[in-house]
Structure formats: structure tokens, C-alpha cells
Amino acid sequence: MSPPPSSIETVSADHGATYAALDLGTNNCRLLMARAQTREGRAGFRVIEAFSRIVRLGEGLAATGLLSEAAMVRTIEALKICAHKVAERRVRTARYVATEACRRASNCAEFLERVRASTGIALETISSGEEARLMVAGCVPLLARDTPHALVFDIGGGSTELVWLTLRADADKPPVIEGYLSVPQGVVTLADRYDGRDVNAETYAAMVAEMREALAPFETRFNISSLVAQGSVQMLGSSGTVTMLTALHLNLPRYIRARVDGYSLDFPAIERATSRLAAMTHAERALHPCIGHERADLVLAGCAVLEAICQLWPVGRLAVADRGIREGILMNLVGTRGN
Numbered sequence: 001m002s003p004p005p006s007s008i009e010t011v012s013a014d015h016g017a018t019y020a021a022l023d024l025g026t027n028n029c030r031l032l033m034a035r036a037q038t039r040e041g042r043a044g045f046r047v048i049e050a051f052s053r054i055v056r057l058g059e060g061l062a063a064t065g066l067l068s069e070a071a072m073v074r075t076i077e078a079l080k081i082c083a084h085k086v087a088e089r090r091v092r093t094a095r096y097v098a099t100e101a102c103r104r105a106s107n108c109a110e111f112l113e114r115v116r117a118s119t120g121i122a123l124e125t126i127s128s129g130e131e132a133r134l135m136v137a138g139c140v141p142l143l144a145r146d147t148p149h150a151l152v153f154d155i156g157g158g159s160t161e162l163v164w165l166t167l168r169a170d171a172d173k174p175p176v177i178e179g180y181l182s183v184p185q186g187v188v189t190l191a192d193r194y195d196g197r198d199v200n201a202e203t204y205a206a207m208v209a210e211m212r213e214a215l216a217p218f219e220t221r222f223n224i225s226s227l228v229a230q231g232s233v234q235m236l237g238s239s240g241t242v243t244m245l246t247a248l249h250l251n252l253p254r255y256i257r258a259r260v261d262g263y264s265l266d267f268p269a270i271e272r273a274t275s276r277l278a279a280m281t282h283a284e285r286a287l288h289p290c291i292g293h294e295r296a297d298l299v300l301a302g303c304a305v306l307e308a309i310c311q312l313w314p315v316g317r318l319a320v321a322d323r324g325i326r327e328g329i330l331m332n333l334v335g336t337r338g339n
Helices: 069-088 100-104 108-119 128-142 187-194 201-222 224-229 240-249 267-279 282-287 299-312 325-333
Strands: 018-024 028-039 042-054 093-098 149-155 160-166 176-183 233-238 264-266 317-321
Touching: 018 069, 018 325, 028 069, 028 325, 042 069, 042 325, 069 108, 093 100, 093 128, 093 325, 100 108, 128 149, 128 160, 128 176, 128 233, 128 317, 128 325, 149 224, 149 240, 149 299, 160 201, 176 201, 187 201, 187 299, 201 224, 201 299, 224 233, 233 240, 233 299, 240 264, 240 267, 240 299, 240 317, 264 267, 267 299, 267 317
Parallel strands: 018 093, 149 233, 233 317
Antiparallel strands: 018 028, 028 042, 149 160, 160 176, 264 317
16 A cells, blocks of 8 residues: 655645545544535535544543553554545545644654554644634635624534634635634543533533633633624534534434534524433433444533533524534645635
8 A cells, every 4th residue: 555645735726636634633533535626616625535433532631641552543543544545545635634632642743653654644733723724714615704703613522622703705715813712621521521421410510610711711802792792793613512413403313414514503402402412311322323322421521612602602503514624624735715
């Protein structure tokens, strides 16, 4: 097998070539492969294959500061599958990024070398600022141009990112990133600390309070709530938490991306879906087709983060994005103007 192509930032799009984007987070390993295409004179891409696996790379990281041997082995096995798929598709250009778990782990360099030696994939640990930029680039098509400001967030495994944007009326011009915040609370870190398997009302309230405190400086800095009160703010969530809650709200028999991505979810629906989850046992959550055993101990931690966001900034509804970093990378690689 030939080694996967090296990571680069931008290229001129070749409509016959295949591009790949890999996002290795604290909880998931995700690969997306696509070909460039042009619609109505605008550059874009068409997805030809996707792969996702829960690897829990950051499991136990908050307590030890280290990536565990078991977590590294799980992740490398998933990355071997990614490398095989990249080789099969004869990918020309790719970018492979790692986020919060690798930013925090003191043995990250050792892990990245093991990945390179085992799979040929050269992972790039990106900053929280670059993570925010890529997330926004991937979600731009879901933002409404008639609302001047947007609060975009991603509830990850090891961190939560918020981005404050000003949008421009010209759709060909990207939004202006006014600021971003990355806090070290995500679904894995909170579930590890509070025991996501058995979450009572007191535990849930403690998670919400912790998140409100962590996010409060962002409100202080930008006074977002005053603009929310004026009706000039839209909200977009890019995370498994919001997609899962949307699937529950829609009573889907299984997760269907086409029904979820781009859906407008109002806050009362979020509250109802969260209440349903809170009433379930861990075993019941594990058996739900839109949750599964791998996420059953994480979902209420994610709901607590989302509730803190909704309390601080009561926009009333949010756009749901089943997209993010990988799509942002692909937009860069095919040379679109949405980044």
C-alpha cells in the first residue's frame, strides 16, 4: 500500500481528483473523501465515501494527562482502515488533523510517530483557533445571510468551541470571525468526571453550572445577549449532541443524516428531547438506535453543555449541522471561497 498523501493547506481544484479530510477528535475518528465539482459557477465538492468510528482517544486523559495505551491502539486500528480507504480511492490531496486530545496529551508526539509508522498518515495537531476556522468553513452554507450575527458552536469530546461571527450580505464573501472560545469541557471529559452512566438531577445541574461559568467570559467579551434580545443573532450547532437530539425529536427509527443536517430545532424541542433522555436508564439509552452503547454515557453531558449555551444566549432555535471540520478542510482543498 502506498503511503497516504501528505497534508497541505490549499490547492487548485482538479475535478478528476479525489480529496480526503480526516478529523481525529477526543471521541471520534472521521474520514471524508470527495471530488471537486462546480455548481452555478461556484466551487464545491461531492462526497464519495465517509467513515466514522468512535475510538475514545481521550478516555482518562483528564486524570492522567496521557493518551492511554488502549486508546492509542483503538485509534491506530481505525486509522489503518482510513489509510486503506485513502489508498483504494487513489486520493491525490489530503489533510489529516487532530484536535483537543492531542493538544492536551503529554505523550502526543509519541502517539503521532506511532500513527505515522503504522499507517503512513501524518497527523497534524491543529490549534483551537484553526479548529474554529475549519468548523465555520464547513458550516457556512447553513447560515442565513439575512441575520447579521451568528453564534456557532461544536460540543466535542474533549472541548467545546464557540465562534462569534458577523455575516456579510454577499454570499461570496465569508463571514468575519470576531472571536472564538475553546474550553476544556466536552462530552468525554464531563462524563468521565461526573459519571455519565448515572446522571441524576443534581449531577446534571452541576454540569450545566460548570459550563455556564466556563462560557461566561465569552458573553462578557462580546455582549452577545444584548444582540440576541434585538433578534439579530442566529445559532448553529455542529456536534453529535445536537444531531442526536434532533433525531430523537423527529422520532427517527435510525439516524438519517438527510433528515437532520440543516434542520431548525427550537429550544422547547431541545428541552423535551433532553427530558426524554434524562428519564431513560443507561441501558435504555444504549439500546436506542440513534444513540447506541458507545454514546450512552456521553449524551447527557452533551445535553448539559447545550443547556448552558441555550441559557446564556436564548436565541430560541438553532440550525443543526451534521458537518464541520472535515467539510471545512475539503472546502480549502478544492479551493472554494467559503473559508
